[in-house]
Amino acid sequence: MEILRTIADMKAWSQRVRSTGRSLGLVPTMGALHEGHLSLVQRSLAGSDLTVVSIFVNPKQFGPGEDLGTYPANWEADRDLLEPLGVDAVFLPTRDLMYPKGFQTTVTVEGITNHLCGKSRPGFFQGVTTVVLKLFHIVQPHTAYFGEKDRQQLHVIRRMVEDLNLDVEIVGCPIVRDADGLAKSSRNQYLSAGQRDTALSLNRALEMARERIEAGEADAALLRREIESVLAPYADARIDYVSVCDADTFEELEVIHDKALVALAVFVGKARLIDNCLIERVPCKEPC
Amino acid sequence: MEILRTIADMKAWSQRVRSTGRSLGLVPTMGALHEGHLSLVQRSLAGSDLTVVSIFVNPKQFGPGEDLGTYPANWEADRDLLEPLGVDAVFLPTRDLMYPKGFQTTVTVEGITNHLCGKSRPGFFQGVTTVVLKLFHIVQPHTAYFGEKDRQQLHVIRRMVEDLNLDVEIVGCPIVRDADGLAKSSRNQYLSAGQRDTALSLNRALEMARERIEAGEADAALLRREIESVLAPYADARIDYVSVCDADTFEELEVIHDKALVALAVFVGKARLIDNCLIERVPCKEPC
The missing domain is CATH 3.40.50.620 (HUPs)
Known part of the structure; x- marks a missing residue:
């Protein structure tokens, strides 16, 4: 080498x-x-x-x-x-x-x-x-x-x-994650054991959003609030942004049509962590 | 081709x-x-x-x-x-x-x-x-x-x-000039015959500055005023800038040491004309 x-x-x-x-x-x-x-x-x-x-x-x-x-x-x-x-x-x-x-x-x-x-x-x-x-x-x-x-x-x-x-x-x-779901990041080194538990909430929030969108939820503002609720219980988490946005322009969505990018940035202690998930809605079987 | x-x-x-x-x-x-x-x-x-x-x-x-x-x-x-x-x-x-x-x-x-x-x-x-x-x-x-x-x-x-x-x-x-000294420019096509006469004042002002600097003038502000005086008689010339500046940083000089860039931008009618000249001072023969 x-x-x-x-x-x-x-x-x-x-x-x-x-x-x-x-x-x-x-x-x-x-x-x-x-x-x-x-x-x-x-x-x-x-x-x-x-x-x-x-x-x-x-x-x-x-x-x-x-x-x-x-x-x-x-x-x-x-x-x-x-x-x-x-x-x-x-x-x-x-x-x-x-x-x-x-x-x-x-x-x-x-x-x-x-x-x-x-x-x-x-x-x-x-x-x-x-x-x-x-x-x-x-x-x-x-x-x-x-x-x-x-x-x-x-x-x-x-x-x-x-x-x-x-x-x-x-x-x-693709994103590589630890077994518990935390996205790999050089900044994970900054996390204490307790902060690491908090950090897991990012991926949990994304998974919640995926289930909701795949099940048909189209209200992006509602989803942003629901994601914030997943993070809210953690006193050592400070949200930088919660985004449900267009996957090409990164503009916030009001209504999710076929797909959305859900993206988060959260300070946990001194670590600023980001994570995201591109979510496609399951197509309706009936005309909708 | x-x-x-x-x-x-x-x-x-x-x-x-x-x-x-x-x-x-x-x-x-x-x-x-x-x-x-x-x-x-x-x-x-x-x-x-x-x-x-x-x-x-x-x-x-x-x-x-x-x-x-x-x-x-x-x-x-x-x-x-x-x-x-x-x-x-x-x-x-x-x-x-x-x-x-x-x-x-x-x-x-x-x-x-x-x-x-x-x-x-x-x-x-x-x-x-x-x-x-x-x-x-x-x-x-x-x-x-x-x-x-x-x-x-x-x-x-x-x-x-x-x-x-x-x-x-x-x-x-190097700059290519017409026989009368006007720097070649696609925008010279905009000039009427009278405006072309006015445009010649740019090169005349540069030549004046060259003579003055080579003869030892070191006061950049004075030179800027003198250049403006060359252009002033022309009612159809509107100065955009007159610069006596450092040839590397393009910052205006107060005192000319070894060399200066003298640069002009002047509107003549609808043509914005630029011209410039890099001028080196003739070294002193005596210690100065």
Whole structure:
């Protein structure tokens, strides 16, 4: 497994690979790898001839007061997870290399970023799109893999790729959960045992919403209130948003027609946790 | 000369060329070609194995009330200028292909765009960087050529290329002038004979500033006033900006040390004309 620490080395490695006609998959991460990340890596290993994992805690996607300073990092543990899988290269740049003095450029996707995490975390998606575009230029992947836990991010990146005429295929991969239903997240490390119990309520709320929608409930505002009721008993949970929205535009729905994205962001202690579920209504058997 | 009207055709042509190891130069234009553009084309023909000229009147770099609707366009004349030079391909997309329904992405360079044309024309440089990045992704040139008449644009594009880790060499080419000193511009077509006389005052003001700076004048505010005095007698000239600024940051200077960029934007009738000159002070022979 090659460890590439400079942009020039990464570009040279990538050009060498591409010139041999082999396909290149990229899994962009911020490290603190868990099984969610590893599922993306496995998907890339299966679908691309060679796989690069980038590890870069991107300061531009953290707002003031967020957890940039404490974001978990453990390069040795990450390396020990990636190497046995057969990852071909890890790109591990420093902040100074990615954002040298005088850096002034930002990539913005409008519209879909006005909702959910974009609304809660101003500048977050700009940070994401800017760093991902840089990574695409540096690594030159044919395919890049992103998790559906950050479903809005996945859509924002697809939008950027299409708008900017990039030749990178974007593959979204399903959320990976612990046995008890908690979505894997690097930020789960922040949770105490009690907070972890609270955190399980996110998935329970989503499952409740799935049952209700599949059973025919179409009133999105009612569902948002019901989701809030699932979370309400937990004193250590503070809702950032509860959304029942259009799965393409991320605009809040009033009425659920064929499908809805149900998405949550909840602070549990100092961890801001997100989770989501794309729910399709079971078609009526009778005309309705 | 290949005429490529779709993004897919342009990409395919470009990939074919690059796969043979030949170098590709791009001259991005908005058409209405004049000798300024042709000097960029000549430079590309001399420096690259193959040359693509793009012609696209980019709506995103025009503000409300600007001249998007009347911007000169004459494809047949442009073609007749390019073909005899030996240009290999012209990329001629429509607005709907470049900005399809749902387009939401913008590239922004901060800092240097807060001055001069960036200050006068909000959104202008975002329009430029967005379309140029798209063109770079579509055409995949090794080298791209831009005129120094739009010197701030040249710097903004260099900044974007560096910040986003693009592998495109940016070449700036000198301003081309008519025999009487007027900088070549597609917008010169808007000028009546009388307005053309007025327009000559831009270059005269720059030449005055050059003489004054080379002779040792270091007071930038004084020079700005003197430039304004050159333009003042012309009733049909309306100054947008007169700048004596740092040639890298575009911040206004108080004192000129070794060099200055002198830049003007002046409305003459409905034409907004720009011109500039990078002036270096003649070093003192005595310690000063």
